[in-house]
Every structure is written in structure tokens, then in C-alpha cells.
Amino acid sequence: MDKTVAIIGAGPVGLAAAAHVRERGMSPVVLEAGPEAGHAVRQWQHVQLFSPWEYNVDKAAARLLAPTGWNSPDPSSYPTGGELIERYLAPLATRTPLRETIRTSSRVTAISRAGFDKAKTKGRDQAPFEIRYQNGKGDEVLRADAVIDVSGTWFSPNPAGSNGLPALGERECAGRIAYGMPAVRGSARSRYAGKTVAVLGAGHSALGTLIDLAQLAEWAPGTRPVWLLRGDDPAKAFGGGRNDKLAARGELGSAFAALVTAGKIAVETGFAVTHISEIEGRLRISTGDSSAARSVIADELVVSTGFRPDLSFLSELRLRLDPAIEAPVALAPLIDPNEHSCGTVRPHGARELAHDEPGFYLAGMKSYGRAPTFLMMTGYEQVRSIAADIAGDKKAAARVELVLPETGVCTRAGVESATAAGCCGGPAKAEPSACCAADESAKKAGGAGCGCS
Template sequence: MTLLDLTARPTTDHPLSTLPVAIVGAGPIGLAAAANLVERGIDFVVLEAGGGIADSVRAWGHTRLFSPWKHLVDPASRRLLEAEGWVLPDPERAPSGRDLVDAYLAPLSRLEPIASRIRTGAEVLAVSREGMDRTRTTDRSTTPFLVRLRTAAGVEELTARAVIDASGTYRTPNSLGSNGLGLLGLDEVADRVQPALPDVLGRDRATFAGRHTTVVGAGHSAANTLLGLVQLARDVPGTRVTWLIRNAQAVRVSSSADDELADRAKLGGRVDAAVRRGDIQLVDGFEILRARRADDGVELVGQRGGGLAVHPTDLVVNATGFRPNLDLLREIRLELDEIVEAPKRLAPLIDPNVHSCGTVEPHGFAELTHPEHGFFIVGMKSYGRAPTFLLATGYEQVRSVTAWISGDLAAATNVQLVLPATGVCSTDLGGASSCCSSSSGC
């Protein structure tokens, strides 16, 4: 591991301090970073690829979160909002993703100090240093970051004193293939493959009604979709539901009574009951090798029980989890864990084979530091392929990171975090669990 000086001074006493901090992503964590920077009087720009704030949250906005409101609002954001008369919704109620946007994130984004610094439709293509690729070292830490964007007007670049990547992972799902590579044959069946958490009972109802849908994945994103399809099957004849997993059993969806997030525990119990009733056909131990077109549907070809197996279906929902998009960081000096692709110091604290959402230790700028001085990955993306992320964790991350950027090392180091206890995420999964994917409500 590269040895880093975690007490190194940030860019407060150098001409770099005249430049803004670039925040990538206008979701809950990116906006929380903005709120913290507002409180510290540091200029910033928020770069959002979508047409509006919280674009990914809106995509699964019909889904109810597991966490109640008391765990979902960033403290700095709350202070700014309450100064304008905003009132926290019922602290014990778990909202939907749409509620989270409408009642919290949208009002936050409209506050003048933040609204004037948000750029939507600005997709970050790459981050580097001005005039330097990743091999150049001399004066690197005092050279501005260069952020390349694609906007409606074309490609442009801006400079920044620091970069906070809060872009999330929802737009980069894991592969359907068991080997992690792009699934062979996906191109020919792409119109039959849906992303995680489709709005089965609302916006996407016509797509699934009267068809056989196979949901691939063993986590809570899969469970939400399965239960929606079960309800649709009651209403629309001919609708069939299959749950396909590669493990011998679906250990990742828990109905544990020890889970402090009660809605999550109930979700697992409802799926278990639906399987027992026969509302959901469970196909376990299936390792997908490729997909191919079959008449008007799809065939998933794989291995099961030591032999070749073929699973026919009309539609496939990819609920296999998510991974970080690291392509835009090709010229940044990163130090990532080789397994989960999280920052090296953070990875042992979030290992899904050991930790659940509620057992992650407090962490901040020190655990998120890379060899690239002034660059941080935060939020769901900081967890790499580990799905045990909670919004409260991300809020404390950005509080610490922004304190460091401001030069307040004492506040940056004083990291505190209280998370709900959870009885899920067993330690013998043999792979990443899906107990707390932000897209399934944590």
C-alpha cells in the first residue's frame, strides 16, 4: 500500500483556493456535499448528467425506502432548509424515492446558494490534472483538477481545486453473466432486458402484464420487483414470475427479527411466503453463461447441477447489483481494494462478507483518501461493489471531506456515526450481499 500523509494540508493557502470544488452528481450525497460547502463558505459547482437533480432516485422513485426519515436527511442540509421554514416529515415514516425527492432533495436544490451552482445535463466524461496525465508527479498536488464535460452545447472543460465524486452506481449494473464479464448475446436480447427496480405496477405495467418475467439477483432490489410482479399476476391473467439466482439458496434477502429497519425484514418474509405459495417459481444454482433470442422471448443458457441448462422467458430484470464507473477516473491516481473496488482503507470496514449496513465503523476523509491529493469518491460509489451503504454513512463522509477541504483537520478527523442495528448480511455469503443497496431503499 502506498504510504500517504493524512495530515497534509488541503488547498486553503494556495491560489487553488480561488477555484470551486467540483461535485459530480446531484443525488442525496452530492447535494449534501454542496450544503456542507455552503456552511463553510467554499465555492463549488455540482455537475449532474441527468436532466434534473436526483435523476437516478427518480428512476426508482416508486420504491419505498427501508430507512425512515430520521436517517435520510443530512444535518447540514437540514439546517439550511429549516432556516427557510422547512419542516422534517414524520421522522419514523419510511418514504418512497419520489417522496425523498419531492419533500427533501428538490427543496434543498432550490435554495439559492445551491441552485445557482447546479448544472444539469452536464455529464462528466473524465477527470485529470491541468496539463498532466497520471504519470506526472512534479507539482501535482498544487495543479488544478481538469474536469471534462459533455453538455447540450458540446464538450467543455472546467478547473477545480478539489473533486468530490458522488455519482453513484445505479447506471452501471453488474453483469447478468456469472463470470462478471459482459453477457454474451446481450446485444441481441437488449430490448428484453430491463434495469433494476422497474415500476411494475405503474409506469412499466404494460411491459410486464401478461408476460413471463425472470428476475435475476438475490437482493432486496430483486425482492421489490418480485413482489410487484406477484401483485400484477393477481390482476392480469397470464403474468408469470420466476426468480433466478446463482446460489443454492437466497440467503441475501433476510426476514430477520433483529433488523432495526422493520420494512426490510418484512420484505424478505413476504418473498419467502410468495415462493412457498407458488406465486414465484424459484430457480436456484443457475450460473448464466449467455443469452440468445428465442421467438419473441429470451433464453438464458447456463450451468445448473453440473450440466447445461436453458431457461426460457419473455423478459429479464437485471437485479444483480451495481459497480462503480471508473472509466472517467483513468487519469486519476486511485488506491482501490482489488476485490470490492472501494478505497483501500475503507474496504475492510465495509466488506459484505463480514459487515451489514449497521455494523460499518464510522469513517471519513482519512479512509477515503487516494494518492490524488484533493480527490474523493463518496456515497454509494465509495463502497465499490459492496452494497451495504446507507445514506447516513454518506452524509458523514461528506461532512468530514468538506471539513478537510476547508482546512479544519480537527472536525475532519472527529468522525461520528450512529446506524440502525441490522440482523442481515450473514458472514458466509461467498460474495457481496444486497442488504442495503441505495437503489432498494437504504
Template sequence: MTLNGLPVAVLGAGPVGLAAAAHLIQRGLRPLIFERGDEIGANLNTYRHVRLFSPWQYNIDKAARKLLELSGWRSPAHDGLPTAGELLEAYLTPLAELPEIASALKLGHKVIQVTRQGFDKVKSRGREQAPFVIRVVGPNGERDYHAQAVIDATGTWANPNPLGANGLPALGELGLAAQIAYGMPDVAGIDRTTYAGKRTLVVGAGHSAAGTLLALADIAETVPGTSIVWATRGDQLARVFGGGDADGLPARGQLGLRLKSLRDSGKLELHTNFRMTALHQTTEGIQAVGEAPNGEQVAIDGIDRIVAATGARPDLTLTREMRVRHDPWLESTDALAPLIDPNEHSCGTVRPHGHRELAHPEPGYYAVGAKSYGRAPNFLMATGYEQVRSVVASLVGDMAAADDVQLDLPETGVCNTHFAYDGNAASEPGCCGGPAVDASSACCALDETEKAQGRLGCSTLSSCAPAPKASACCA
């Protein structure tokens, strides 16, 4: 079997997977899209009640827009803020229903492994000419499909981080699963009765935690007995309180400001530096046990429900038989990690990057979208759209377009590098993985020493020194 003529497999029909399919079609390649859910955008669907903070202008991919407009689709107003459900209904569903995408879409097909035909991970000679094999579980059981390249846009949302501060489930967490919701339950909507009049512990310090805390506060206004407890692993809340009016996405800035004012109002019980270790069921409800930085044991008692807003991690089992190289702690590609490491950066954005930073040692395999960030937070759809434009251009050999990566993302307005994930306060201004570069950042070679010291981790190759240009952030 030769590579030519085979489709390009797209794993996942979220916003970035569907954008990849649109770019493939625009470039004359044939997508074959596998989606685990019975509908497209299955991850978005779990938080369809959530109003996004990026307006439509950032949420629609350019190639997808072109295909849609040819079919007579009318774009929503650029400055409108859709909910995740509206993103599905007004944009992604019409996109998936276009005949050229619908005919390539396999719903209810979960990808479980990817490899090369006739090659395990160890065998080298001739490997690059071998088609990819995508093993899928669908309605009729297991089946292998073949592809010339693989664009993995499976996201991370379905693999939530556990509550344990050390990355493992807290002792007792698995046994109390029925009282824990991971992600962003619809606490003010369909799940309201589960939370009204209850004492709920929200764990985490990101936008998801903020949204859930604010929704719980709304319930607490009207339903007596509703109480809110917020536990964070560190004590620096500036990141989640955000840049306020300086945020390039006003809705994101407002979210942080509203959370700050809720904290200041004293209407929630806040436990910072709470590193959760165990959960116990007692006669008075759940007891959450944590460890303070000084090693002292602390406890939060009488909890009815827990919302784990602790982020998510990629499923790396899909590529067990592939030659992939990930950053040791973020699980993104090596080249992308220094630009997005939450230990260092707080701007919620990243300088332009494309097929080179996303490449793995396995030629033809790219993880894109939320999965490309691994465990790092703050991924935006607009980043994924530019990633897939660059990746698809490289697949057709248009290297000029592939290397011409352009990304103009709204900053959070929290402009610090060395902005510790959990603890130490900012020590140095700067932002966003360093200044934007004029040339493709593919010119960077990884420097682990630099990265470990909190710098870019990117030592410039003499042959292609990128000239820094002013970054929009931290004016």
C-alpha cells in the same frame, strides 16, 4: 492559477452530492455541482416508484437540514417512509432550489474525465499545487472547469452489472437488450402492460430483486398468465430474506419476510445456483442457459421478459488520469473494502469511516456516496452524509471534526461474517466489518493477507491502537 479561491467540484447531484454541497456552504467553501441529468437525482428518478426502507430520520443530511430550515422548510415526519420520488420532491428538490445551491448547480453537465492542470498521471513534482481540471460535456459541448478539490458522488446505479455470472454480459445478452430491464422497472405501475400476462425472469438476490418479485406477484394475483421465475447465482437466500423483526429498519425486514413467504407459497419458480452464461431467442421465447456448480448445463425456457437486478459498478473511467487506488475486487478504496466485502459481511452496515478511509493517493480527490462502496451492496444514504461531513471538514483543515466520525446505522439483523456472497453458509458469528472502534479507523493499515483470509484486512498501527467497543449487532 492557484488553488485558493477555486470552487470545490461536486460530481453528481444525488442525495450525497447535494449533502456535500450543503457542507461546503456551511464551511464557507464554494461548491460547483455537475449533474448529468436534466434534473437533480437522476438515478433516484429511475426508481421513484420504490418505497425506501429507511425512514426520513436517516434520509436527511444535517447540514442540508440546517440550510433548508433557514428558508422555512418543514421536515417530513421522522418515521415516515418516503418513496424515492417523495425523497426527490419533499427534500432534494427544495434543497437544490436554495439560491446558494441553485447558483452552483449545472444540470445536463456530464463529467467525462478529471485530471490536474498541466499534469498527466505520471508527472509528480508540484502536482499537489495544481488545480483539478474537470472535463464536462454540457449543452454547449465540451468544456474544462477548475477546482481546488473534487468530491465524486456519481453513484453506480447507471452502470448495472450484466446478467453473466462471470461479470461479462451473457452470450446473446446485448442482442436481446430490448427484452431486458436493468435495475427496478415500475412493473406494477407505468410498465405494467409490459409484464402483465407475461413470464418474467428476475435475476439477482438483493433488495431490488425482492421488490420486483413482490410487485410481479401482485400482478399475478389479478392478471392470468403472469408467471414469475427467480434465478439466483448462489443457494443461500438468508441474506435477501433478511433479519425479519431483528432488522433495525422494519421495512427492510418486512421486505425479506414477504419475499420468503412468496417463495414458500410456491407462486414463483425458483432456480438457485443458476450461473447464467447465455441467452437464446427461440420460437417459444427466450431461453436462459446457466451452469450449475457441478458444471452441468441447465436452462430456463419460454421467458418473455428479463429483469436484471444484478447490482451495479462504479464508472472508473472518470479518474483514468488520476492517482487512484481501488480494492482489486470491490473497486472501493482499499481501506473501506474490508469493512464492506459481501464475501464476508452481511449486516448491511459498516463501522464509522471518514476522510481517511476515503482518501486516494491523489490528494483532494474523494469518491463518496454509493460510488465509495464500489461494487459492494447495501449502501445507505446516512453513510454518505457522514462521509461528506468528514471529507469537507478535512478540506477546511478541521481535522478534529474530520476524524470524529460517528455513524449509527440500523443493522439488518443478519449477523454473520464469513457470510459467503453466493455459496457457503455462515461459519462464524460477528458482524459489520468487526467491532466499532473508538478511535478513528484511519489508524488501520491495510493487511492484504488478513483480508484474503476473510478478516478485517486492517492491521493496527502501534502508535494508535483503537480500543474496540461493543457493537450493537449480534446481541
């Protein structure tokens, strides 16, 4: 029986999902909120990916592209977001049969079961999904047998406030605040050149932005980057260095550490932003209460504190999400930064991403909830498994077809461990509670674990 599968989002993982669904003999319908495929990627097209082309082209997508005369990029070279669009996503969306399945400028506003609210159970799993979306003509309705939500998190950035809420005054000062990773050496150069720019965050986006600002300072005297770090140890942000099997990711941390050591980036540690205000045309960014506040004066603030999923249009579905990470409950223990982080997570698929709503799956960056360090290749493996599961091929859905690169650094409960073999021998392959391969082996042998924790 032909099944219709609604796919929310036409980014790299969404298009890969459509390719796998089509390859399984089912009918994908891709709903993309932006005006063209890869809309979110276009917001960071100036950024170079950490992973080379070999990790950024989905196999089913490549099979669709092959008859069009598409030339696969050099697998060892590192694309920018713009190159990812130009050389892969745009041809995939416009030159293959997927072009007939993508509906652009179609923002999903709600999903439910036809004739069933969230509370009604009997017969629920037999009812089709009803997806409502807006495309400029008013509300449209699509019915589907299954739904894969790969809408990502790019347009839901975390605020500056350390308590998860916007800092007091953050909304009022929005004109001087940017989120994510602005093109400080490109299209946004005039905004930041010659200015004091504070960057809040400790992830790759924050580090990359600070490196770009330090380079901008060489061309535009007066440019002063200031790193606002919530924690007390800057070294934790430097990463695995030479032990990272994604060389570009390791090099980023090493380059950043050198700039901090050389004093080219000012550092403010223990800086949990509580207040933001405008004073004489500049920003006063403060930490602490009014009686013991510490402040930094800057012209601009870049908030690179990660992203969170938009769950607002899923309120009528029965989701099983971890209450802290907002990821599927079977996946959350593998990616919870409170517990451990090996930078990469063992491959996973339909089993970990399913919910109490049969036929509905979160995938891609959105499946990670508020957790960081998602790799595109992880998303490709997710949707390969999900497409197999929807088609009824449980064996293929359970099969692992991906080996992930290691970071060289593993932490469990805040304790760092690195071995010559990589992150404790690499990511765990099957055991959900294991933080790495060594931990998995130890538990299989009847032990408590490898000792990371």
C-alpha cells in the same frame, strides 16, 4: 482562502456535499449529468426506501432549507424515491443558495491536474484539478481545488453473466431485458402483466421486484415470476427479519420468504446465466455449457445483480482502489462481501476515502465500488467528514457523528452470527479490520476476535 470544490453528481449525497462545503465557507460547483437534480433517484421513484425520513435528511442540507419555510417530513415515515425528490431534493436544489451552484446536463468526461499527466509527480499536489464536461455546447472546463465524486452507480448496472461479462446474446436481446428495479406495478405494468418474468439476483432490488410481480399476478392472471438465483440457498436472501433495526428492510425479507414458501414465486437455484437467446418471440435463458445447459423460457428478464462504478473518466488520477471491490483500499475490508457483511458498516470519512491524489475523494454509492447495501446516511457522514478535511479541520474530519442501524445478522467468512444485542453488538466504531463491535472489543483486549470468523 476560498476553495472551489467540484462535486460530481446532484443526488442526495452530492447535494449534501455541496451544503457542507458551503457551510465551511468554500465554493461548491455541482456537475449533474441529468437534466435536473436527483436524476438517478427519478429512475426508481416508485421504490419505497428502507430507512425513514430521519435517516434521509442531511443536517447541513436541513439548515439550508430552514429559512425557506421548508417543513421537515415526519421523521418516522418511509418515503418513496418520488417523495424524496418532491419533499427534499427539489426544494434543496431550487429554493436554497445551492441553485446557483448546480450545472445540470453537464456530464463529466475526464479529470486531471492542470499541466500534469498521471506520471508526473513534482509539484503535482499544488496544481488545480481540471474537470472536463459536456453540456451540449461542446467541451467545457472547470478548475477546482478539490473534487468529490458522488456520481453513483445507477447507470452502470452489472450484466447478467455470472463472470462479470454480459451473457452470450445479452446485448442482442436487450429489448426484453431491464436492469435494476423497473416499476412493474406502475409505469411498466403493461410490459410485464400476464407475462412470465424471470428476475436474476438476490439483493433487495431483486426481492422487491419479485414481490411486485407476485402482487401484479393477483390483478393480472398469467403473470408468473421466476427467481433465478446463482447460489443454492434461497434463505440467505431473506435477511435479518425482526432483528433488523430498519423495520422496512426486515419486513421485505420476511414478506418475500412467505411468497416463496407459498409457491407464488418459482425458484431456480444454482442458475448462473451463461446464454440468452430469443426463440419464437420469447427468451431462452440458460445456465451451463452447451452440453449440459439448463434453461428457463420467459417473456422478460430483469437483471438485478447490483452495480459497478464508472471509473472511465478518472484514468488520469492516482487512485488507490481495491482490485476486487473497486472501493478505496481502506474502506474495502469493511464492505467486502467475500469476507463479511453486517448490512451496515461503521461510520467512516475522509481518512478511508482519500487516494494518492490529494484533494480527490470518492463518496456515496460509488465509494462502495461493487459492494452492496449502501445507506444514504452513510454518504451524508462521508461528505461531512470530507468537507471538514478539505477545509483543514482534521479534528472534525476524524470525528464520528453517526450511529448506524443494525441488520440483526452478521456474517464473517460466510459464517452467520446474530445476538440479542444486534449484529455482534453493532458495527465497529474505529478498528478497520473488525467486522462488528464485539470483534473490535476482542481485538482491543488482545484477542484474535469475537469468533465470527
